[in-house]
C-alpha cells in the first residue's frame with residue numbers, strides 16, 4: 370500500500386503509545402485482546418482495523434463452530450497420525466467449551482448460538498463408506514457421532530439426493546458478527562477503526578512502531594491477527610498463509626425444517642438454515658480454484674450458479690425462494706492446513722495468530738489463548754507452533 374501526501378493523516382498526529390498493539394479486528398484480534406486482558410488487566414491495548422469490526426472473514430462466514438479440521442477425520446489421521454489428529458480435534462472441542470464458558474454464557478439466544486451438531490453428507494457411496502469408517506474411528510475415541518441413511522438425512526436435515534451421512538453431535542453454530550461483538554463487549558482496549566497499517570519498524574528503546582495511514586503507534590509488542598491479509602503487512606507469511614476467497618449465497622426464509630448445519634462433498638460445500646429460516650450456502654471453490662485466490666471480495670458467476678444448482682438438487686424447499694444476498698470473504702489458508710501462533714523469526718516482538726484455513730470460528734478463540742501463552746513464555750502444542758515451518 371502507498372499513501373499520497375494529501376491523504377497522509379500521520380502528519381497531523383502524535384505517536385500513540387501502548388503496551389500491545391493488535392492489528393485486525395476480527396474474531397482473532399478481539400479474542401487476543403480478551404486473553405491479554407485476562408493475563409494482565411493493566412495492559413494498555415490498541416486494536417488497529419482498516420475497516421470496521423468483523424469486516425473481514427469474521428463477518429462473512431457461515432457461522433459453523435466445527436470440531437476438528439478441514440478434512441474427514443480418517444484423512445487427518447493419514448496426514449498427522451492418530452495421536453496428533455486426536456489432539457487437533459480435542460483442541461477444537463476445547464475452543465467451543467471456552468467460547469461457551471467465557472463468551473456465550475447466558476447469551477445463546479442473542480448470539481443465535483445453537484449446539485445441535487452438524488452433518489457431513491455424502492452424495493456418493495464412496496464418501497458414505499468413508500464417513501462410516503470415520504464414525505467407527507471416532508467411537509473408539511469416545512467422540513460422539515451418529516450414522517444417518519438417505520431417508521434419515523431427508524427427515525432430519527431435509528436434504529435430498531444424498532446416500533447418507535454422519536452427524537457430529539457436539540458441533541454448534543452462531544451468528545458470527547454477534548459473536549465478535551459480544552467478545553468486543555468483554556474487552557478493554559482502544560479500537561481504532563478505519564486505520565490501515567502498512568509497516569512495522571524498530572523504534573527507540575526496543576519499541577516497535579506500527580506505521581498506519583493515521584500516524585504511528587508504538588508498543589513493545591505488535592500482534593498480527595490478519596489471517597488472510599497477513600502477507601500484506603509482513604512478507605514472512607507469503608509462503609505460509611495464502612489469501613483464499615470463499616463465496617456464499619443466502620435465500621429468503623422458509624419455515625424451519627433443518628435440524629442442524631450440513632457439510633457436503635468432503636467438507637468443500639456447506640449449508641445451514643439460520644434460526645430465522647433463511648438458507649445460507651457456501652463453498653464450490655473447486656469450480657474455479659485457480660481464480661479463488663487474492664484479496665478481492667468480488668463474487669463470480671460460475672460459483673454462484675453452482676451454489677444455486679446445489680440448492681435445486683438437494684433442497685427442494687428453497688426451489689422457489691428468492692436469493693437475498695451474495696458475498697465473498699478472504700480466508701487465510703495455511704500451508705499445511707492448520708492454524709499457527711508464534712513470533713516472526715527475525716523479530717521476536719512481532720507475534721501473530723492465523724492460518725485458520727476456513728475454520729477460524731471453530732479455532733480462533735483457543736488459538737489466541739495459545740498466542741498469549743507464547744507471549745508469556747509458555748509452551749503450546751507443536752502442531753500449532755509456527756516453529757514447525
Ligand SMILES: Cc1cc2nc3c(=O)[nH]c(=O)nc-3n(C[C@H](O)[C@H](O)[C@H](O)COP(=O)(O)OP(=O)(O)OC[C@H]3O[C@@H](n4cnc5c(N)ncnc54)[C@H](O)[C@@H]3O)c2cc1C
Nearest residue numbers: 395397419425426427430431433566596698728729730731
Ligand atoms: C465465506 C466464508 C465462510 C466461512 N465459514 C466458516 C465457518 O462456517 N466456520 C468457521 O470456523 N470459519 C469459517 N470461515 C473462516 C473464518 O471466517 C475465518 O477463519 C475467521 O473469521 C478469521 O478471523 P480473523 O480475525 O483471523 O481474520 P479476519 O476476520 O479476516 O480479520 C482480519 C481483519 O484485519 C483487517 N485488516 C486487513 N488488513 C489490514 C491492515 N493492513 N491494517 C489494519 N487492518 C487490516 C481486516 O479488515 C479484517 O477485519 C469462513 C470464511 C469465509 C470467507
